[in-house]
Amino acid sequence: MPEPHSFLAFSMIALGMVLTPGPNMVYLVSRSICQGPMAGLVSLGGVALGFVFYMVCAAFGITALVMAVPYAYDGLRLAGALYLLYLAWQAVKPGGRSPFQVKALPKDGPGRLFLMGLLTNLLNPKIAVMYLALLPQFIDPAHGSVMLQSFALGATQIAISVSVNALIAMAAGSIAQFLARRPSWLVAQRWLMGTVLAGLAVRMASEARR
Numbered sequence: 413m414p415e416p417h418s419f420l421a422f423s424m425i426a427l428g429m430v431l432t433p434g435p436n437m438v439y440l441v442s443r444s445i446c447q448g449p450m451a452g453l454v455s456l457g458g459v460a461l462g463f464v465f466y467m468v469c470a471a472f473g474i475t476a477l478v479m480a481v482p483y484a485y486d487g488l489r490l491a492g493a494l495y496l497l498y499l500a501w502q503a504v505k506p507g508g509r510s511p512f513q514v515k516a517l518p519k520d521g522p523g524r525l526f527l528m529g530l531l532t533n534l535l536n537p538k539i540a541v542m543y544l545a546l547l548p549q550f551i552d553p554a555h556g557s558v559m560l561q562s563f564a565l566g567a568t569q570i571a572i573s574v575s576v577n578a579l580i581a582m583a584a585g586s587i588a589q590f591l592a593r594r595p596s597w598l599v600a601q602r603w604l605m606g607t608v609l610a611g612l613a614v615r616m617a618s619e620a621r622r
Contacts, residue, residue, distance in 0.1 A: 418550040419568065425546060426569040430576045435536045439529065440577055444584035447519050452581030454522050458529025460574050465534065467566030470543035471559050493613045500610040542569070 430437075436459050444452030520528065533539060543566070551561045580587070 454525040455529035458526040462533025471562035500606040
C-alpha cells in the first residue's frame with residue numbers, strides 16, 4: 413500500500429483538481445441550477461462511472477509500464493508537473509470564468525443525464541492526464557503490488573471527487589446567487605486554486621526520483 417504521506421499528497425492534488433473549473437464541474441453545476449440538485453446528482457453518477465473506467469485502465473497500464481520501463485517515472489513526473497502548471501494558468505488567465513457562470517440547458521431524463529455525465533468525464537482530458545501522469549508519482553513498487561496501490565489511490569480520488577461534487581451539486585443554486593452578488597469572490601477562488609496547483613506542480617517537479 414502507498415505510504416501515508418503519499419496518500420496525503422495525492423489527496424491534496426485530487427482535491428485541488430476537483431475544485432478547479434473543468435468540464436465535469438461546469439456540467440454538474442449547470443444541470444443542478446437549470447434542473448435541480450437531483451439532476452446534478454444523477455449526472456454525477458455517470459461521472460463516477462467514468463472515474464472507475466479510468467482507474468481500471470490506469471491500474472493495468474501503470475503496472476505494465478513499471479515492469480517494462482521503470483525509468484519512465486521521471487518523464488511522467490515532469491509531465492504531471494507541467495500539466496498542473498497548465499491548470500493553474502487556466503484558473504488565473506485573463507478572461508477565465510467560474511463554473512458558476514453557466515448557460516441554460518434543456519431538461520433531460522435520468523438516463524440521458526447519467527449518460528451525459530459519463531461522456532463528459534470520459535472526454536475530459538484533465539481526468540485522463542491525472543490518472544496517466546499524476547497517479548504514478550505516488551506509487552512505489554517497493555511498497556507492494558503496483559496494481560493494488562493504483563486501485564487504492566484511484567479509489568481515494570473517486571471518493572474525494574464524488575463527495576465534493578455532490579456537495580457542489582446540492583448547493584449550486586445558492587452558491588451561484590452568492591457569487592453573482594460578490595464578483596470579487598470569483599476572482600479570489602480562481603487565484604486560490606491557481607496558486608495551490610502551481611505549488612503542487614513545483615513540489616512534484618523538484619522531488620527526487622525514488
